[in-house]
Amino acid sequence: MKGKRREVAMRIIISGMGIVSAIGMDVPAYWNNLVSGKSGLRPITLFDTSKYRCKLGYEVVDLDPQQLGITKGVNTYDRIQLFTSGAAKLAWGDAGLHAGYYSSEDMGVVLGSTYGYIDSVSRFYMESLRYSPAYVSPIAFANTVMNAPAGRIAINFKIKGLCSTIATGESSGLDAIGYACDFIRTGRCRTILVGAGSVLCEGTFMGFYYTRLLSGSKDKERELCSPFDKNGNGLILGEGAAMLVLEGLEQARLRGAPILAEVKGLGSQFACNQKDPEDIIQSHAASMQEAIASSNIGLKDISLIIANANSDPRTDNLEAQAIKRVFGDKAKEITTTAIKSATGECLDASALMQTLAGVCAIRDGKVPPIVNLKEPIESDRIRYAYEAYERPIDAVLINAFSHYGKSTSMVISACNE
Known part of the structure; x- marks a missing residue:
């Protein structure tokens, strides 16, 4: 469809989804395993863990580029590109798009990626130091660019x-969605592939390990990811990618696109003082309040919260405090769940994985459980999903909070015409 852009559609919908994760290489497998309470935790094989106390991760295994629709130039892709390109192809197909429907100038792509290129950068420079720059592949250098x-x-x-x-840390995925929505609303794009990806690599692993944020990084600790649990002792890293196709509602209707959910509103804040718990709680609470307010719905309309919680005892507690501050007594009526004990802390990619879970929850009326939750914090004030169950879900609040102070929240809902 070429020519001048039509009137800008203000309502933004999700018309396609794709995912590559430790618990599923497409949306049906991912969602079925998530609802079943299956965990993708396994021993790390991507690098040697013998010198670390931590041995486990949520690693994507049996990665087959052909299965992801990548058939040409496979040897030029690094791991993050296999994830994101594969998920993009799945999302494109899910949206029912075909070549030529939109002009090349009317399409866009936005990725959330802060950590994703670290593996390629570290490999490139290690080879340069070991063998000299003359022996390093020029193609490998291209993959060291953050936007690759x-x-x-x-x-x-x-x-x-x-x-x-x-690149805003763990909130990159939701921030990418917000950025893409702005471009569609201003008429600068008609459809945008938006997503995020992250790779389980030794460089990122070392950063979290030596700051003692990983579960099992301290003496005599068991490696276990248990969000919102009193026994949570740290996060466990994962990897993967998730992609969405975003379009204006009216444009999606014109082409008969599947309308999976609507992006209702986003909120974003920053906590300047990371040593002050009150500053962080207020930032988290303000991002949720902003997302709900911009959605033009009330607290009572939120059916499900898919939390950022990743088993880091400090950040989980701060998020729980923020949820209580925003919802008050209603936090006992609204279900709160967290998926990172199934998928791992996938950093940039986690928020998009949460978004896919939210869309599927709205579609099927099912709440995925918090795997490994036994002794929850604030159990008298917050209703947690101990196990999967069915209930009508109208609107979902998704949280993505960075370790560096960035708080982003998003509300999605069924598209009520």
Whole structure:
């Protein structure tokens, strides 16, 4: 569809989804395993863990590029590009899009990626130091650029419009969605592939390990991811990618697109003082309040909270305090769940994985459980999903909070016409 852009559609919908994760290489497998309470935790094989106390991670195994629709130039893709490009192809197919429907200039891609390129950077420079720069592949250098995964998707889909990477830590995925929505609302793009990816690599692992944020990084600790649990002793890293296709509602209707859910509102805040718990709680609470207010719905309309919680006892407690501050007594009526004990802390990618879970929860009326939750914190004030169960779900609040002070929340809902 070429020519001048039509009137800008203000309502933004999700028309396609794709995922690569430790618990599923497509949306049906991912969602079925999530609802079943299956965990993707397994021994790490991507690098040697013998010198670390921590041995486990949520690693994507049996990665087959052909299965993801990647058949050409596979040897030029790094791991993050396999994840993001594969998830993008799945989302594109799920949305029922075909080449030529939108002009190249009307399409865009936005990725959330802060940690994703660390593996390629570290490998490139280690080889340079070990063998000299003359022996390092020029193709490997191209993959050290932060925007390389987004650029690869743009090349694959012949996208000539927006091509951007958002780097705000663990909140990158939701911030990427917000950025993409702005471009659609202003008429600068008609459809955007938006997502995030992260790779389980030794460089990132070491950073979290030596700051003692990983479960099992201290003496005589068991490696266990248990969000919102009193016995939570740290996060466990995972990897993967999730992608969405975003479009304006009216444009999606014109082409008969599947309308999976609507992006209702987003909120974003920053806590300047990371040593002050009150500053962090207020930042988290304000991002949730802003997301709900911009959605033009009330607290009573939120059916489910998919929390950021990742088994880090400090951050889990701060999020629980923020939820109580926002919802008060209603926190006992609204279900709160967390998926990172199933998927791992996938950093940039986690928020998009949470979003996919939210869309599926709205569609099926099912709440995924918090795996390993036994002794919850604030159990008298917050209603947790100890096990999967069915209930009508109208609107879902999704939280993504960075270790560096960035708080982002988003509300999605069924698209009520």
